[in-house]
Protein backbone atom coordinates (compact mmCIF):
# COMPACT_ATOMS: atom_id res chain seq x y z
CA UNK A 302 0.00 0.00 0.00
CA UNK A 303 1.11 3.54 -0.47
CA UNK A 304 0.40 6.85 1.18
CA UNK A 305 -2.82 8.41 0.06
CA UNK A 306 -3.52 11.98 -0.79
CA UNK A 307 -5.07 12.38 2.64
CA UNK A 308 -1.86 11.40 4.39
CA UNK A 309 0.28 13.59 2.20
CA UNK A 310 -2.06 16.54 2.61
CA UNK A 311 -1.72 16.10 6.35
CA UNK A 312 1.74 17.55 6.08
CA UNK A 313 0.80 20.62 4.15
CA UNK A 314 -2.72 21.78 4.87
CA UNK A 315 -5.69 21.22 7.11
CA UNK A 316 -8.99 22.69 8.11
CA UNK A 317 -9.72 23.67 11.70
CA UNK A 318 -12.61 21.88 13.35
CA UNK A 319 -14.56 23.18 16.35
CA UNK A 320 -13.83 21.49 19.67
CA UNK A 321 -17.05 20.79 21.59
CA UNK A 322 -16.99 19.76 25.25
CA UNK A 323 -17.89 16.22 26.33
CA UNK A 324 -21.26 15.97 28.12
CA UNK A 325 -22.03 12.56 29.54
CA UNK A 326 -18.71 10.82 29.80
CA UNK A 327 -18.45 7.88 32.17
CA UNK A 328 -17.14 8.96 35.54
CA UNK A 329 -16.16 5.58 36.98
CA UNK A 330 -16.77 6.93 40.47
CA UNK A 331 -19.60 4.61 41.48
CA UNK A 332 -22.34 6.93 40.24
CA UNK A 333 -22.62 5.94 36.59
CA UNK A 334 -25.98 4.67 35.34
CA UNK A 335 -26.39 1.04 34.21
CA UNK A 336 -25.92 0.58 30.47
CA UNK A 337 -26.60 -3.13 30.07
CA UNK A 338 -23.37 -3.70 28.15
CA UNK A 339 -19.61 -3.88 28.67
CA UNK A 340 -19.62 -0.39 30.18
CA UNK A 341 -21.13 -1.89 33.33
CA UNK A 342 -18.14 -4.26 33.54
CA UNK A 343 -15.76 -1.34 33.12
CA UNK A 344 -17.46 0.71 35.82
CA UNK A 345 -17.57 -2.19 38.28
CA UNK A 346 -14.33 -4.02 37.54
CA UNK A 347 -12.05 -1.32 36.10
CA UNK A 348 -11.71 -3.20 32.82
CA UNK A 349 -13.87 -4.77 30.12
CA UNK A 350 -13.68 -6.87 26.96
CA UNK A 351 -15.56 -5.66 23.89
CA UNK A 352 -16.06 -8.85 21.92
CA UNK A 353 -15.57 -8.68 18.17
CA UNK A 354 -14.73 -4.96 18.03
CA UNK A 355 -12.80 -5.93 14.91
CA UNK A 356 -14.48 -8.55 12.69
CA UNK A 357 -12.59 -11.84 12.84
CA UNK A 358 -11.69 -11.88 9.15
CA UNK A 359 -10.05 -8.47 9.36
CA UNK A 360 -8.34 -9.33 12.65
CA UNK A 361 -6.79 -12.36 10.97
CA UNK A 362 -5.60 -10.22 8.06
CA UNK A 363 -4.00 -7.74 10.50
CA UNK A 364 -2.23 -10.58 12.30
CA UNK A 365 -0.96 -11.78 8.92
CA UNK A 366 0.31 -8.26 8.17
CA UNK A 367 2.07 -8.15 11.55
CA UNK A 368 3.81 -11.45 10.86
CA UNK A 369 4.79 -10.21 7.39
CA UNK A 370 6.21 -7.03 8.91
CA UNK A 371 8.47 -9.10 11.19
CA UNK A 372 9.51 -11.39 8.35
CA UNK A 373 10.13 -8.36 6.13
CA UNK A 374 13.28 -7.44 8.05
CA UNK A 375 14.81 -10.50 6.33
CA UNK A 376 16.76 -11.40 9.43
CA UNK A 377 15.64 -15.03 9.45
CA UNK A 378 12.37 -14.99 11.35
CA UNK A 379 9.69 -17.23 9.82
CA UNK A 380 6.25 -17.48 11.39
CA UNK A 381 6.09 -21.26 10.95
CA UNK A 382 9.53 -21.91 12.46
CA UNK A 383 9.60 -21.52 16.28
CA UNK A 384 13.40 -21.92 16.23
CA UNK A 385 13.58 -18.60 14.37
CA UNK A 386 12.16 -16.72 17.37
CA UNK A 387 15.40 -15.04 18.40
CA UNK A 388 16.48 -11.45 18.86
CA UNK A 389 19.07 -11.76 16.11
CA UNK A 390 16.34 -12.71 13.66
CA UNK A 391 13.79 -10.11 14.69
CA UNK A 392 13.60 -6.35 15.12
CA UNK A 393 14.21 -5.32 18.73
CA UNK A 394 11.30 -6.45 20.92
CA UNK A 395 11.77 -6.32 24.68
CA UNK A 396 10.94 -9.03 27.20
CA UNK A 397 7.48 -7.53 27.66
CA UNK A 398 6.83 -7.93 23.93
CA UNK A 399 7.01 -4.20 23.30
CA UNK A 400 8.18 -2.93 19.93
CA UNK A 401 8.61 0.85 19.97
CA UNK A 402 10.84 1.84 17.09
CA UNK A 403 11.09 1.20 13.32
CA UNK A 404 8.07 3.50 12.76
CA UNK A 405 5.96 0.43 13.53
CA UNK A 406 3.26 2.47 15.23
CA UNK A 407 2.53 4.18 11.90
CA UNK A 408 2.47 1.06 9.71
CA UNK A 409 -0.75 0.70 7.76
CA UNK A 410 -1.92 -2.22 9.92
CA UNK A 411 -1.51 -0.19 13.12
CA UNK A 412 -3.55 2.70 11.74
CA UNK A 413 -6.16 0.37 10.25
CA UNK A 414 -6.61 -1.30 13.65
CA UNK A 415 -6.82 1.90 15.68
CA UNK A 416 -9.34 3.38 13.24
CA UNK A 417 -11.57 0.30 13.12
CA UNK A 418 -15.16 1.54 13.68
CA UNK A 419 -15.82 -0.94 16.50
CA UNK A 420 -12.71 0.29 18.32
CA UNK A 421 -13.34 4.01 17.91
CA UNK A 422 -17.03 3.66 18.80
CA UNK A 423 -16.20 2.00 22.12
CA UNK A 424 -14.19 5.04 23.19
CA UNK A 425 -16.82 7.42 21.80
CA UNK A 426 -19.33 5.76 24.12
CA UNK A 427 -17.14 6.09 27.20
CA UNK A 428 -16.31 9.75 26.60
CA UNK A 429 -19.67 10.64 24.95
CA UNK A 430 -17.59 12.46 22.43
CA UNK A 431 -16.82 11.85 18.77
CA UNK A 432 -13.97 14.34 18.68
CA UNK A 433 -11.21 12.05 19.87
CA UNK A 434 -7.48 11.68 19.40
CA UNK A 435 -5.57 8.40 19.54
CA UNK A 436 -2.17 7.42 20.90
CA UNK A 437 0.68 6.31 18.64
CA UNK A 438 1.54 3.62 21.12
CA UNK A 439 3.68 0.45 21.13
CA UNK A 440 2.88 -2.72 19.26
CA UNK A 441 3.17 -5.95 21.23
CA UNK A 442 4.76 -9.02 19.66
CA UNK A 443 4.87 -11.45 22.58
CA UNK A 444 6.56 -14.72 21.70
CA UNK A 445 6.78 -17.72 24.01
CA UNK A 446 9.97 -19.26 25.37
CA UNK A 447 12.19 -16.19 24.93
CA UNK A 448 15.34 -17.65 26.46
CA UNK A 449 17.30 -15.00 24.55
CA UNK A 450 15.80 -12.14 26.58
CA UNK A 451 15.78 -11.26 30.28
CA UNK A 452 12.88 -12.62 32.31
CA UNK A 453 9.61 -10.68 32.04
CA UNK A 454 9.16 -9.92 35.73
CA UNK A 455 5.83 -8.55 36.99
CA UNK A 456 5.73 -4.75 37.14
CA UNK A 457 2.29 -4.04 38.59
CA UNK A 458 1.46 -0.40 38.00
CA UNK A 459 -1.05 2.30 37.27
CA UNK A 460 -0.56 4.58 34.28
CA UNK A 461 -1.72 7.68 36.07
CA UNK A 462 -0.24 10.27 38.40
CA UNK A 463 -1.51 9.59 41.96
CA UNK A 464 -1.68 13.34 42.50
CA UNK A 465 -4.33 13.56 39.75
CA UNK A 466 -7.04 11.22 41.02
CA UNK A 467 -10.33 10.27 39.40
CA UNK A 468 -11.00 8.64 36.05
CA UNK A 469 -8.86 10.40 33.47
CA UNK A 470 -7.84 7.92 30.82
CA UNK A 471 -9.17 4.74 29.27
CA UNK A 472 -6.46 2.50 27.91
CA UNK A 473 -7.05 -0.18 25.34
CA UNK A 474 -5.53 -2.92 23.28
CA UNK A 475 -6.83 -4.84 20.31
CA UNK A 476 -6.01 -8.50 20.61
CA UNK A 477 -4.94 -10.18 17.36
CA UNK A 478 -4.31 -13.86 18.16
CA UNK A 479 -6.14 -16.43 20.31
CA UNK A 480 -5.35 -15.51 23.90
CA UNK A 481 -6.29 -18.00 26.62
CA UNK A 482 -5.46 -18.14 30.33
CA UNK A 483 -1.87 -19.34 29.82
CA UNK A 484 -1.08 -17.53 26.58
CA UNK A 485 0.39 -14.42 28.15
CA UNK A 486 -1.06 -10.94 28.01
CA UNK A 487 -2.87 -8.44 30.20
CA UNK A 488 -3.43 -9.18 33.87
CA UNK A 489 -5.47 -6.71 35.92
CA UNK A 490 -6.32 -6.11 39.55
CA UNK A 491 -10.09 -6.56 39.58
CA UNK A 492 -11.79 -3.48 41.03
CA UNK A 493 -8.50 -1.78 41.90
CA UNK A 494 -9.55 1.46 40.20
CA UNK A 495 -12.10 2.22 42.94
CA UNK A 496 -9.50 1.79 45.69
CA UNK A 497 -6.94 4.06 44.08
CA UNK A 498 -7.62 7.21 46.05
CA UNK A 499 -7.73 5.35 49.37
CA UNK A 500 -4.52 3.55 48.50
CA UNK A 501 -2.63 6.74 47.68
CA UNK A 502 -3.86 8.45 50.84
CA UNK A 503 -2.41 5.60 52.88
CA UNK A 504 0.81 5.30 50.89
CA UNK A 505 1.49 8.98 50.38
CA UNK A 506 4.78 8.81 52.26
CA UNK A 507 6.00 5.56 50.75
CA UNK A 508 9.22 5.83 48.75
CA UNK A 509 8.22 5.62 45.10
CA UNK A 510 9.59 3.14 42.60
CA UNK A 511 11.52 5.37 40.17
CA UNK A 512 9.53 6.24 37.05
CA UNK A 513 10.45 8.26 33.99
CA UNK A 514 7.09 10.02 34.07
CA UNK A 515 4.80 11.10 36.94
CA UNK A 516 1.97 9.43 34.99
CA UNK A 517 3.22 6.02 36.16
CA UNK A 518 3.00 4.49 39.60
CA UNK A 519 4.61 1.15 40.46
CA UNK A 520 3.29 -1.00 43.31
CA UNK A 521 5.82 -2.19 45.89
CA UNK A 522 5.44 -5.46 47.80
CA UNK A 523 3.73 -3.48 50.55
CA UNK A 524 1.32 -1.98 48.04
CA UNK A 525 0.55 -5.41 46.59
CA UNK A 526 -0.09 -6.74 50.10
CA UNK A 527 -2.52 -3.87 50.76
CA UNK A 528 -4.47 -4.71 47.60
CA UNK A 529 -4.56 -8.36 48.62
CA UNK A 530 -5.83 -7.49 52.10
CA UNK A 531 -8.59 -5.47 50.47
CA UNK A 532 -9.68 -8.68 48.74
CA UNK A 533 -8.52 -7.70 45.26
CA UNK A 534 -7.99 -10.56 42.83
CA UNK A 535 -5.61 -10.45 39.89
CA UNK A 536 -7.20 -11.74 36.69
CA UNK A 537 -5.62 -12.65 33.37
CA UNK A 538 -7.88 -11.17 30.68
CA UNK A 539 -8.60 -13.68 27.91
CA UNK A 540 -9.68 -12.74 24.40
CA UNK A 541 -10.23 -13.86 20.84
CA UNK A 542 -8.74 -12.18 17.76
CA UNK A 543 -10.52 -8.88 17.20
CA UNK A 544 -11.56 -8.33 20.82
CA UNK A 545 -10.86 -4.93 22.34
CA UNK A 546 -9.68 -4.84 25.95
CA UNK A 547 -10.11 -1.58 27.82
CA UNK A 548 -9.08 -0.55 31.32
CA UNK A 549 -9.13 2.51 33.53
CA UNK A 550 -5.57 3.84 33.89
CA UNK A 551 -6.01 3.60 37.67
CA UNK A 552 -6.58 -0.18 37.48
CA UNK A 553 -3.32 -1.89 38.52
CA UNK A 554 -2.03 -4.04 35.65
CA UNK A 555 0.96 -5.56 33.86
CA UNK A 556 1.52 -8.29 31.31
CA UNK A 557 2.43 -11.96 31.52
CA UNK A 558 4.54 -14.00 29.13
CA UNK A 559 3.04 -17.02 27.43
CA UNK A 560 3.38 -20.41 29.12
CA UNK A 561 2.23 -22.16 25.95
CA UNK A 562 3.51 -22.17 22.38
CA UNK A 563 0.99 -19.46 21.44
CA UNK A 564 2.38 -16.03 20.52
CA UNK A 565 0.47 -12.96 21.62
CA UNK A 566 0.09 -9.95 19.30
CA UNK A 567 -1.76 -6.77 20.13
CA UNK A 568 -1.93 -3.11 19.24
CA UNK A 569 -2.39 -0.61 22.06
CA UNK A 570 -5.14 1.88 21.33
CA UNK A 571 -5.83 4.68 23.76
CA UNK A 572 -8.18 7.54 22.94
CA UNK A 573 -9.07 10.77 24.71
CA UNK A 574 -11.26 13.76 23.85
CA UNK A 575 -9.37 16.32 21.86
CA UNK A 576 -10.89 18.89 24.23
CA UNK A 577 -8.53 17.51 26.89
CA UNK A 578 -5.48 18.34 24.76
CA UNK A 579 -3.94 21.78 24.42
CA UNK A 580 -2.92 23.35 21.12
CA UNK A 581 0.69 22.75 22.18
CA UNK A 582 -0.12 19.07 22.67
CA UNK A 583 -1.63 18.90 19.19
CA UNK A 584 1.38 20.57 17.60
CA UNK A 585 3.66 18.07 19.33
CA UNK A 586 1.38 15.27 18.18
CA UNK A 587 1.47 16.52 14.59
CA UNK A 588 5.26 16.60 14.76
CA UNK A 589 5.28 12.99 15.99
CA UNK A 590 2.97 11.97 13.16
CA UNK A 591 5.07 13.74 10.55
CA UNK A 592 8.28 12.18 11.86
CA UNK A 593 6.60 8.75 12.17
CA UNK A 594 7.55 8.43 15.86
CA UNK A 595 5.46 7.11 18.71
CA UNK A 596 3.93 8.42 21.90
CA UNK A 597 3.08 6.71 25.19
CA UNK A 598 -0.48 5.51 25.74
CA UNK A 599 -1.45 9.12 26.49
CA UNK A 600 -2.94 10.44 23.24
CA UNK A 601 -1.99 14.04 24.02
CA UNK A 602 1.61 13.16 23.09
CA UNK A 603 3.08 14.63 26.26
CA UNK A 604 6.04 12.33 25.59
CA UNK A 605 7.13 11.41 22.10
CA UNK A 606 9.49 8.63 21.12
CA UNK A 607 12.26 7.91 18.66
CA UNK A 608 12.87 5.45 15.88
CA UNK A 609 16.50 4.98 16.87
CA UNK A 610 16.38 1.43 18.17
CA UNK A 611 19.38 -0.07 19.96
CA UNK A 612 20.78 -3.54 19.59
CA UNK A 613 23.47 -4.61 22.06
CA UNK A 614 23.97 -0.97 23.00
CA UNK A 615 24.57 0.21 19.43
CA UNK A 616 22.19 1.78 16.95
CA UNK A 617 20.37 -1.05 15.25
CA UNK A 618 21.61 -1.21 11.64
CA UNK A 619 18.09 -2.29 10.73
CA UNK A 620 16.49 0.89 12.06
CA UNK A 621 13.75 2.37 9.92
CA UNK A 622 12.53 5.93 9.98
CA UNK A 623 9.31 5.57 8.07
CA UNK A 624 6.74 2.82 7.68
CA UNK A 625 7.23 0.18 5.01
CA UNK A 626 3.54 0.49 4.20
CA UNK A 627 2.44 4.02 4.93
CA UNK A 628 -1.05 4.40 6.35
CA UNK A 629 -4.03 5.31 4.27
CA UNK A 630 -6.11 7.58 6.49
CA UNK A 631 -9.72 8.35 5.72
CA UNK A 632 -11.35 11.46 7.18
CA UNK A 633 -12.28 9.73 10.47
CA UNK A 634 -8.81 8.32 10.98
CA UNK A 635 -7.14 11.62 10.11
CA UNK A 636 -9.14 13.40 12.81
CA UNK A 637 -7.67 10.94 15.30
CA UNK A 638 -4.22 12.39 14.60
CA UNK A 639 -5.48 15.66 16.12
CA UNK A 640 -4.13 17.62 13.16
CA UNK A 641 -7.51 18.93 11.95
CA UNK A 642 -8.07 20.50 15.37
CA UNK A 643 -4.97 22.66 15.22
CA UNK A 644 -5.93 26.29 14.94
CA UNK A 645 -4.31 27.88 11.91
Ligand SMILES: [Fe+2]
Nearest residue numbers: 458459460554
Ligand atom coordinates in the same frame (compact mmCIF):
# COMPACT_ATOMS: atom_id res chain seq x y z
FE1 LIG B 1 0.48 0.09 31.68
